[in-house]
Amino acid sequence: MSNAESLKKLLVLLEEVKAATRDTAEPGVSEALDEAIGELQRIHDSDESSEAIKLKALECLGRFFQSLPGIAKLLELLSGN
Numbered sequence: 001m002s003n004a005e006s007l008k009k010l011l012v013l014l015e016e017v018k019a020a021t022r023d024t025a026e027p028g029v030s031e032a033l034d035e036a037i038g039e040l041q042r043i044h045d046s047d048e049s050s051e052a053i054k055l056k057a058l059e060c061l062g063r064f065f066q067s068l069p070g071i072a073k074l075l076e077l078l079s080g081n
Helices: 003-020 027-046 051-066 069-079
Strands: none
Touching: 003 027, 003 051, 027 051
């Protein structure tokens, strides 16, 4: 699977998460999800395949995951902080 295909699949999955959590997610989580989707969409539309673009996509996902309390706590535990 190419990077573009992987990114498109990720966008579809995030849109599904957004639809599934529309009525139950905290506003901050919804905002972070919208931000992640928007940024990943811009990355996808730019059609670049550089390492910098891949890093930007991972950073974007990291910011979204940190907005989820359970995930943030797990990341904290795994990083030893």
